[in-house]
Amino acid sequence: MSGGAGPTPKPAPKPVDPNAKAGGGGHAGEIKTGVDLVPHARVQGDAVVVAVRGEIDLHNSPELRGVLLELLAKHSPKRLVLNLAQVPYMDSSAIAVLVESLQRIRKGGGRIFLSDLQPRVKGLLEIARLDTIFIVSKDEADALARP
Amino acid sequence: MVTAVKRANSELGCGRLEMRLTSDPANIAAVRHAVEELCERKAGLDEKSTADVGLCVNEALANVMRHAYDGALNKPIVVTAECQEGGIVVTIRDWGNGVNPESLPEKPFNPLEPGGLGLICLRRMLTEVSFVPQPDGMLLIMKKAKAPAKPAGDKRPKPERP
Numbered sequence: 001m002s003g004g005a006g007p008t009p010k011p012a013p014k015p016v017d018p019n020a021k022a023g024g025g026g027h028a029g030e031i032k033t034g035v036d037l038v039p040h041a042r043v044q045g046d047a048v049v050v051a052v053r054g055e056i057d058l059h060n061s062p063e064l065r066g067v068l069l070e071l072l073a074k075h076s077p078k079r080l081v082l083n084l085a086q087v088p089y090m091d092s093s094a095i096a097v098l099v100e101s102l103q104r105i106r107k108g109g110g111r112i113f114l115s116d117l118q119p120r121v122k123g124l125l126e127i128a129r130l131d132t133i134f135i136v137s138k139d140e141a142d143a144l145a146r147p
Numbered sequence: 148m149v150t151a152v153k154r155a156n157s158e159l160g161c162g163r164l165e166m167r168l169t170s171d172p173a174n175i176a177a178v179r180h181a182v183e184e185l186c187e188r189k190a191g192l193d194e195k196s197t198a199d200v201g202l203c204v205n206e207a208l209a210n211v212m213r214h215a216y217d218g219a220l221n222k223p224i225v226v227t228a229e230c231q232e233g234g235i236v237v238t239i240r241d242w243g244n245g246v247n248p249e250s251l252p253e254k255p256f257n258p259l260e261p262g263g264l265g266l267i268c269l270r271r272m273l274t275e276v277s278f279v280p281q282p283d284g285m286l287l288i289m290k291k292a293k294a295p296a297k298p299a300g301d302k303r304p305k306p307e308r309p
Binding site: 089123 | 173175179198201205213261268
């Protein structure tokens with residue numbers, strides 16, 4: 001079979017280490033997730049900024065769910081910024097993870113910002129009528145600067 | 148895993164795919180990519196239509212895995228994709244519980260409640276969707292027509308402004 005590489009089988013998500021700093025050159029507040037799907041995460045002020053990478057479907061969305069819910073539980077951020085620049089594709093199972101994360105952060109008065117959306121992801125959010133429920137930002141800086 | 152993939156060219160020079168896979172979500176991406184490739188290279192669908200078909204294949208397979216097979220990972224699924232005049236037809240056959248999603252009571256879609264989005268994608272993005280109950284499962288037939296060709300530029304002279 002040809003076609004691009006899709007999500008590869010992943011082990012169960014490793015627990016997020018909120019105190020671990022990245023190796024050489026890492027920023028203070030950087031969080032190691034140990035998960036390829038989330039290559040970078042950091043605490044910045046009252047925000048947690050998470051970079052997500054790869055196509056997300058039913059196979060690996062549980063892994064994303066594990067990481068996001070753990071970050072929310074440990075840091076109780078007022079804003080969760082998800083940088084989706086490296087997410088060319090997601091399905092409804094990934095949308096369900098975003099919605100569950102939103103429900104969770106709202107309990108503490110927080111909000112979710114989605115930045116750097118690619119066209120397919122943006123289109124699915126519109127169909128799901130979530131493009132006005134999440135706060136869509138053009139990039140991380142915009143998400144962090146918003147009141 | 149995807150256990151067999153057969154490809155054959157029809158007399159019309161149009162591609163056909165048949166994929167036999169198990170109901171493991173790890174297989175979804177490979178099937179989606181293969182169907183998208185057929186849409187793009189053989190069926191002549193544009194980028195948007197190809198993406199629509201890919202997402203619908205993903206959502207339909209996920210529904211089979213989660214609902215028809217209740218999360219079991221080793222049940223059989225057969226996917227075919229075939230170019231037809233003016234578009235593509237994708238079928239998904241399962242041997243699951245045979246529940247027809249279209250027979251379930253329709254509840255108003257709430258974006259903040261899980262479930263239902265996959266079926267909405269199928270209804271909105273495809274030209275035609277039909278669930279055909281089988282004695283031992285379900286056959287889903289999905290059709291997507293090519294987007295109509297854009298009309299050539301209007302060469303009529305524009306009226307002069309007063």
